[in-house]
Amino acid sequence: MRNVVIIGSGCAGLTAxxxxxxxRLEPLVVRGHEAGGQLSLTTLVENYPxxxxxxQGPELIERMQKQAAAFGAEFRxxxxxxxxxxxxxxxxxxxxxxxxxxxxxxxxxASAKMLGLESERRLLGHGVSTxxxxxxxxxxxxxxxxxxxxxxAAEEALFLTRYATVVxxxxxxxxLRASKIMADRLMHNExxxxxxxxxxxxxxxxxxxxxxxxxxxxxxxxxxxxxxxAGLFIGIGHQPNTDLFRGQLEMNEVGYLKTxxxxxxxxxxxxxxxxxxxxxxxxxxxxxxxxxxxxMDAEKFLEAEQG
Ligand SMILES: Cc1cc2nc3c(=O)[nH]c(=O)nc-3n(C[C@H](O)[C@H](O)[C@H](O)COP(=O)(O)OP(=O)(O)OC[C@H]3O[C@@H](n4cnc5c(N)ncnc54)[C@H](O)[C@@H]3O)c2cc1C
Numbered sequence: 442m443r444n445v446v447i448i449g450s451g452c453a454g455l456t457a458x459x460x461x462x463x464x465r466l467e468p469l470v471v472r473g474h475e476a477g478g479q480l481s482l483t484t485l486v487e488n489y490p491x492x493x494x495x496x497q498g499p500e501l502i503e504r505m506q507k508q509a510a511a512f513g514a515e516f517r518x519x520x521x522x523x524x525x526x527x528x529x530x531x532x533x534x535x536x537x538x539x540x541x542x543x544x545x546x547x548x549x550x551a552s553a554k555m556l557g558l559e560s561e562r563r564l565l566g567h568g569v570s571t572x573x574x575x576x577x578x579x580x581x582x583x584x585x586x587x588x589x590x591x592x593x594a595a596e597e598a599l600f601l602t603r604y605a606t607v608v609x610x611x612x613x614x615x616x617l618r619a620s621k622i623m624a625d626r627l628m629h630n631e632x633x634x635x636x637x638x639x640x641x642x643x644x645x646x647x648x649x650x651x652x653x654x655x656x657x658x659x660x661x662x663x664x665x666x667x668x669x670x671a672g673l674f675i676g677i678g679h680q681p682n683t684d685l686f687r688g689q690l691e692m693n694e695v696g697y698l699k700t701x702x703x704x705x706x707x708x709x710x711x712x713x714x715x716x717x718x719x720x721x722x723x724x725x726x727x728x729x730x731x732x733x734x735x736x737m738d739a740e741k742f743l744e745a746e747q748g
């Protein structure tokens with residue numbers, strides 16, 4: 442029987458592990474199919490406090506994991522494949538292993554939706570980005586493009602105008618899905634140049650390990666073109682990793698876990714931290730902050746239970 446199991450090994454899960462391990466709860470961290478989470482997919486992180494020269498994403502994660510292990514956190518590879526939250530102790534399956542736990546911290550993150558191109562995957566963190574707040578600064582004085590037509594794309598494009606000289610907005614339709622207020626702001630910003638009825642078919646240049654251009658196709662005319670850019674931002678939304686909890690925990694309409702009073706979910710003893718419950722900030726530092734909160738909430742819950 443475990444005191445606490447943590448699902449996920451991104452910034453939220455690892456910070457929860459550091460706090461829970463220091464509180465002598467001997468946490469078990471299930472690392473999941475993307476060990477280290479989203480930061481392990483990126484290169485330089487310049488906005489995590491304490492690193493004035495920046496830090497490579499994978500290095501930051503490795504340091505957090507070492508810190509958690511030093512205090513006694515235990516790690517398992519693989520995904521949690523089933524959970525039963527209907528009674529306590531909660532039960533989980535990690536492949537063939539069956540685990541019982543008094544409390545559960547869910548830090549399974551969210552994945553940015555991608556276009557599905559091989560070049561896009563290979564250049565992620567090398568000019569392809571899913572986060573303007575994180576990476577916009579690297580494109581000072583350059584030309585960039587944002588893909589998408591909803592509020593995510595609109596916000597990313599507007600934010601990027603602080604740095605880039607031109608922001609192309611590539612959308613497969615001839616009008617935006619973004620809210621009217623956002624659409625108006627976009628249309629009145631002279632740095633933003635919409636490219637309508639168009640999809641990205643390839644990102645160049647994998648061989649140079651940097652973005653130099655996007656290959657485009659007009660979906661109406663079939664005409665192909667090459668757009669020289671230094672960065673490509675994918676702004677087509679995020680998908681929280683919550684399928685496992687459907688029907689067991691309250692979620693919003695797109696699947697983000699609902700929390701109240703800190704990190705408490707709709708089931709007592711189950712806490713949620715990081716991007717899995719945050720569709721607004723989605724930063725390493727906010728994920729880490731809520732991981733700390735979840736571990737402290739779990740600790741208090743166990744204490745109250747033991748009376
Ligand atoms: C390319 C890129 C660059 C970024 N750059 C920055 C930056 O510069 N600064 C910044 O502050 N933020 C940045 N971010 C955002 C930041 O990475 C995220 O906000 C942060 O990683 C969220 O942490 P998390 O722990 O909530 O989730 P994630 O990092 O998404 O981790 C989720 C974890 O859950 C695990 N998991 C999922 N399902 C299961 C399951 N069923 N069983 C077990 N485990 C599971 C995964 O394996 C993973 O380990 C960037 C993101 C990306 C994609």
